[in-house]
Amino acid sequence: MKKILLIEDEEPIRRVLIRILEEENKDYVITQCEDGKSGLTTLVKEDFDLVLCDIKMPKMDGVEVLQKARETGINVPFIMLTGHGNVSTAVEAMKSGAFDFISKPPDLNRLLTAVRNALQIKNLVFENKNLKKRIAKKYEMVGDSPQINEIHHLIEKVAPTEARVLITGENGTGKELVAHHLHQKSNRSGSPFVEVNCAAIPSELIESELFGHIKGAFTSAIKDRPGKFEIANGGTLFLDEVADMSLAAQAKVLRALQENKIQRVGGEKDIKVDVRVIAATNKNLNTEIEQGKFREDLYHRLAVILIKVPSLKERKKDIPQLVDYFTENLITDQGLDPKTFSKGAINQLMDYPWTGNIRELKNVIERLMILGSNPVTEEDIHQFAAKPKL
Numbered sequence: 001m002k003k004i005l006l007i008e009d010e011e012p013i014r015r016v017l018i019r020i021l022e023e024e025n026k027d028y029v030i031t032q033c034e035d036g037k038s039g040l041t042t043l044v045k046e047d048f049d050l051v052l053c054d055i056k057m058p059k060m061d062g063v064e065v066l067q068k069a070r071e072t073g074i075n076v077p078f079i080m081l082t083g084h085g086n087v088s089t090a091v092e093a094m095k096s097g098a099f100d101f102i103s104k105p106p107d108l109n110r111l112l113t114a115v116r117n118a119l120q121i122k123n124l125v126f127e128n129k130n131l132k133k134r135i136a137k138k139y140e141m142v143g144d145s146p147q148i149n150e151i152h153h154l155i156e157k158v159a160p161t162e163a164r165v166l167i168t169g170e171n172g173t174g175k176e177l178v179a180h181h182l183h184q185k186s187n188r189s190g191s192p193f194v195e196v197n198c199a200a201i202p203s204e205l206i207e208s209e210l211f212g213h214i215k216g217a218f219t220s221a222i223k224d225r226p227g228k229f230e231i232a233n234g235g236t237l238f239l240d241e242v243a244d245m246s247l248a249a250q251a252k253v254l255r256a257l258q259e260n261k262i263q264r265v266g267g268e269k270d271i272k273v274d275v276r277v278i279a280a281t282n283k284n285l286n287t288e289i290e291q292g293k294f295r296e297d298l299y300h301r302l303a304v305i306l307i308k309v310p311s312l313k314e315r316k317k318d319i320p321q322l323v324d325y326f327t328e329n330l331i332t333d334q335g336l337d338p339k340t341f342s343k344g345a346i347n348q349l350m351d352y353p354w355t356g357n358i359r360e361l362k363n364v365i366e367r368l369m370i371l372g373s374n375p376v377t378e379e380d381i382h383q384f385a386a387k388p389k390l
Contacts, residue, residue: 002119003046006032007039007053007065008081013104017052017111024112036060040068048076050118054104055082055089063089066096077118081106139180142325143318147310151178158305159185164257166242166302167280169309172359175280176240178307182278183236191235194228199241206249208265211256217266229262229273242279242302243288247295253277254298277302312354312361319350322358326365339368340375348381 004021008014014032021028031046033039037059043051051069055062066078077099082089093101099121100114141148158165159182167175176195183193201209208217212227228237239245245253256262257277261270279302288294312319323341330336341349354360364385372380 001027001029002049004028004030004115005039005043005046005048005051005053006030007036007051007057007062008032009034009054009057013054017106020108020111021115024115036062036065040065043069043074043076044072049122050115051076051078052115053078053080055080055093063093063096066093066098070097077122079111079114079118139177139184140325141174141177141181142321143315144321145310145315145317147315148318151307151309154305154307155181155185158182158307160187162276163304164276164302165278165305165307166285166299167278167307167309168285169280169282170311170357171282172357173309173311174358175282175309176238178309179236179238179240179278179280183238186236186276188235188276192232193236193238194232195238195240196228197240199244203246203249206246207252210249211252211262211264213265214267217264221266224264227262227264229256229275230271232275233273235275237275237277239277239279241281243281243283243285243294247293250295250298254295254301257298257301312357316350319361320346322361323349323365326362327369330366330369336369337374339372341368342375342377344378345376345381348378349385352381352385 002025006014006017008017011034014034018030018032021030031042031048033042036053036057039051039053040060043065053062053065062080062082066080069076069078078093078097079100079102080093080098081102081104083104099118102111102114141152155178165179165182167178169175179195180193183189196209198206208221208225208227210227210229212225212230213221215221215223239253252262256273256275260274261272263270285294285299285303289296289299323346327339327341331338349361349364356363367384368376368380371384
């Protein structure tokens with residue numbers, strides 16, 4: 001069902017437009033108003049998917065209705081109708097945020113196409129907002145322990161700058177969450193955030209992945225291909241598990257950071273790039289440097305700011321909040337039946353060693369939501385929190 005508000009002072013035109021729209025789609029529900037003032041009042045009181053609005057009307061003209069709607073925070077698409085279709089009026093309506101502008105009497109195909117397009121745009125905007133909310137929730141940093149509050153404080157100070165950041169911490173602690181927050185709170189938030197898991201890419205392919213290649217550079221290079229540095233241009237490049245990168249690739253990354261330019265594999269042309277690099281590792285880079293596995297000069301380039309993400313056993317105070325967070329997500333995303341956790345069960349979870357950190361806790365909560373009783377008890381924790389035997 002799509003709700004359309006028709007604001008038009010001429011009753012015969014309203015009647016014709018309603019008939020055309022209802023014949024086009026039985027799911028269109030049309031509300032009509034005979035002047036701009038009553039139209040705006042109706043628009044403020046109810047939610048609509050589209051507004052068809054005449055421009056020349058008594059009490060309040062259509063452009064004013066549109067402008068006041070936008071001032072109120074109403075972002076529904078407007079299609080403006082007028083029998084006085086001059087260019088200046090059209091320009092004023094479009095500048096005020098109108099989706100389209102149609103002269104009366106309207107061409108039937110033109111009108112219906114505009115209506116369909118406006119409703120499609122409304123759906124895309126709604127889906128985009130929902131997607132952004134889901135992404136934001138996915139990368140939410142849950143907890144109010146001193147360790148997490150300190151990380152939030154660091155992010156607030158560092159994110160608006162161009163400083164490179166090295167994030168350290170055990171596997172499963174949420175290093176990627178810190179990287180996402182740094183990007184979202186930076187001046188580059190409207191540009192790409194590109195993630196590369198250096199541990200997941202074979203050493204012979206990592207250079208091509210980062211810097212791209214030209215056709216014929218190697219056997220499977222059948223066409224030119226940009227690398228992650230180019231794709232992230234203007235935004236943020238997150239090098240996860242950076243310590244697993246080959247020494248040859250490290251040398252090229254160092255050059256990219258020093259000179260802000262790269263060369264594709266097999267190419268000789270320098271390509272300028274503007275990228276903020278955030279890196280993360282679960283390894284001790286000082287040890288890696290001593291063993292000749294990581295370049296010390298690259299370390300100093302990457303570690304302008306160091307952020308250490310604590311293990312879960314260092315922030316056990318956050319476990320009750322994390323349990324609520326994961327439970328809510330599982331109910332929403334997977335449709336699992338709601339469950340509560342007894343006080344004894346929460347205490348057991350807080351005493352658990354959590355060698356796999358937050359990632360392990362998330363898996364355990366999912367297991368308990370599926371297999372545990374309601375409320376989840378201490379016995380459930382004993383039975384299902386341990387790592388499954390293979």
